[in-house]
Each structure stands twice: as C-alpha cells, then as structure tokens.
C-alpha cells in the first residue's frame with residue numbers, strides 16, 4: 183500500500199489529502215476540532231525542540247536505521263525520560279516511528295527535517311515568522327494601529343527582534359546563519375504545490391537565445407531576486423536551448439557573493455552571471471528579454487511592489503522585453519483555499535501578501551506596464567503573469583506614463 187501511494191504523483195496525493203481533510207472538518211465534533219489544534223501546537227513545538235537538539239540528524243538513515251532512546255539521550259545530553267516524552271508527540275503523529283519499542287527511527291517526513299534539508303529550513307523560517315511573531319502581534323498592532331503592514335520596515339518580523347527600523351532582508355543579512363537557512367528554504371522544489379516550469383511557453387525565449395540578431399553576450403533571462411539560482415537552473419535543465427551563459431541572477435550583494443561561490447561546484451550554475459542589486463533602489467541590468475520575478479511580489483505590499491516593477495521597467499530596452507511574475511494566484515472572492523490563506527497570513531509578518539489576478543493587475547498598470555498574458559498551472563494556483571511595455575511607451579521612448587488607458591485583454595492560458 184505504502185509503495186503504491188509513493189508511486190502516485192504528488193498533485194493527486196495532495197488533492198486527495200485535501201478532500202479527506204475537508205471531510206474530516208465536517209465530521210469532527212467542534213470541541214474535537216479545537217483539541218486537534220492543541221495537538222498541532224504540541225507537534226510543532228516538539229519538532230522545533232528536536233531540530234534545536236539536532237535529533238533528526240542523529241537518527242540513522244536506512245532500512246535498518248534506528249537508535250535506542252538511551253543512546254540518543256546520551257548524544258544530545260538529555261534525560262532519556264525527557265527525550266521519550268518529546269519523541270512521543272512525534273511518534274504518535276507519524277513524524278517519527280518505532281522500529282522496536284525502545285528504538286526510534288526516521289519516517290519520510292522526519293528525513294525532511296534534517297539540518298541541510300530545504301524543508302527543515304523552511305520549517306524554521308515559518309516557526310519564526312508565524313509562531314514567534316504571534317507572541318508580539320497584539321503589541322505590534324497596539325503600537326502601529328490595526329492596519330496592514332505596508333512599509334519595508336516597521337513590520338512584525340523586525341518588531342519581534344526589537345529592530346523595527348530594519349526591513350526583513352536587512353535583518354536576515356545581519357545573521358549569516360539565518361540568511362543561509364533562508365536561502366536553503368527558498369530552494370524547496372515541490373512539484374505538487376509550486377511548479378517552476380511547464381507554464382510559460384518558452385518558444386520566443388529560445389528563439390531569442392538562438393537569434394543571430396541578439397548581441398553576443400546580451401542577457402536573455404535575468405532572474406531578479408533569484409537567490410541561490412535554483413530556479414534559473416531548473417529552466418536551463420528543462421530547456422537546454424536556454425544557455426546558462428545568457429542567464430543572469432541578481433540579488434543582494436551578500437547573497438550573490440555566497441551563491442556565486444557555491445555555483446563554482448555546479449555544472450549549470452557555474453555558467454550563470456551573478457550581478458548584485460538592490461531592487462528597491464535601482465534597475466536590473468539593461469536590455470534583457472525576460473526579467474523573471476519569482477516569489478518576490480508576495481514579500482511586499484502594493485506600494486513596495488510598484489517601486490520594484492517601476493525600477494525593472496527602466497531596464498526594459500527592447501520592445502519585446504517582458505517581466506514574468508511567478509506567483510500563486512489567490513481567488514478574488516472568499517473563502518481562500520487554506521494554502522493561499524496561510525501564505526497570506528504568514529507573509530503579513532514581513533509586510534507581504536498574496537494577491538488575486540486583479541490585485542496584480544492594478545499594481546502592474548500603476549507601474550506603467552501592461553498585463554499581457556497569464557499562464558496558469560493546470561494543477562496548482564501557481565501562475566506566470568506576463569507584463570509587457572505598452573506600445574506607445576517604446577515608440578516614444580516614454581518617460582511619464584498615463585496609466586488610465588492601459589486596459590488590456592487578459593488571456594488565461596493553460597499550458598500543460
């Protein structure tokens with residue numbers, strides 16, 4: 183049975199699990215629904231404690247893997263009885279398992295919580311941004327008023343650290359270990375939830391990459407806020423005609439430095455160019471065909487996103503230049519699916535938010551761009567929103583734009 187489940191594609195498994203959870207929601211008596219939250223709170227707390235003690239990295243991996251409570255307790259310098267109590271929260275919820283009554287072993291879930299696993303890193307990010315931040319939210323809103331955080335700084339995540347004058351990424355930058363953890367968390371590739379490729383038709387991009395007319399070395403693909411380069415790598419591997427040499431990743435100087443160093447070991451990424459940027463303050467490098475912006479919009483309010491798009495627009499020097507915003511699309515009417523709702527809620531800590539297509543459209547148009555197409559993934563809310571220069575802009579070399587007349591027809595295309 184287990185291997186049958188593992189052979190089923192992630193998307194189908196996620197959809198079935200969501201359906202079963204929806205059934206459970208209807209069946210569960212109300213008090214039990216709340217008791218169930220207590221269980222989740224304890225489970226999350228136990229995971230964080232075991233991450234902190236390094237437990238997930240000390241349990242042997244493999245078919246015969248497993249470690250006795252006594253041996254594990256000795257390794258983490260804890261009482262065996264204490265370790266057993268914490269572990270019970272995880273064995274009872276299927277995060278860990280017993281191979282013998284006194285021997286603890288991994289499950290496929292706990293393997294993902296080890297130190298160098300992107301999902302384990304994401305768990306730490308969410309723990310801080312949601313749970314730790316929840317302890318100061320009442321005080322935060324008492325101080326700032328009961329309104330959405332819209333600035334780069336003065337946000338719950340930096341208020342939590344007693345440094346409200348900083349933005350989220352300025353705070354991260356002060357702590358190399360946290361920044362490293364964040365970058366690792368960003369490299370999660372979860373086809374079941376968040377596909378990267380398979381949405382945008384790459385024909386024009388590939389054609390441009392092959393075109394004689396393209397000046398040698400001119401960038402085709404600029405990944406703005408591309409972090410460690412995992413998305414650019416996915417594109418280059420999926421579309422071998424997109425040469426890594428014509429791809430650029432731009433990110434904060436410290437991120438670029440670390441990523442470029444790591445990239446030396448990587449067959450694809452060693453050919454990518456890394457160029458530092460502060461996208462709040464300056465345009466990316468000029469003249470690329472594609473400016474790709476994945477999971478950046480959600481980190482910011484409309485005002486901050488407007489500024490980023492406006493800056494990128496300054497770099498779009500060819501009429502066919504596009505900005506591709508890769509994000510999940512939230513429905514414009516309630517109720518939000520829980521996945522969209524939790525992302526939106528958790529983004530509030532850093533001053534960001536989830537958007538519907540209408541939410542994107544208004545910011546894109548305010549920045550003097552045209553929302554020219556939307557390519558939606560068939561199985562998930564993930565989409566690529568294509569933004570183009572309005573025709574009158576490149577014909578006049580346009581500076582100031584009137585955005586009032588920029589109504590466009592938005593085709594929603596399903597490319598699978």
Ligand SMILES: C[S@@+](CC[C@H](N)C(=O)[O-])C[C@H]1O[C@@H](n2cnc3c(N)ncnc32)[C@H](O)[C@@H]1O
Nearest residue numbers: 351368407408409433434459460461462476477
């Ligand atoms: C949520 S991550 C997204 C990373 C990547 N695009 C992805 O899809 O996994 C946000 C990225 O934006 C970068 N970033 C944050 N502030 C920035 C700034 N002011 N200028 C350039 N990059 C920035 C971060 O370092 C990080 O790599």
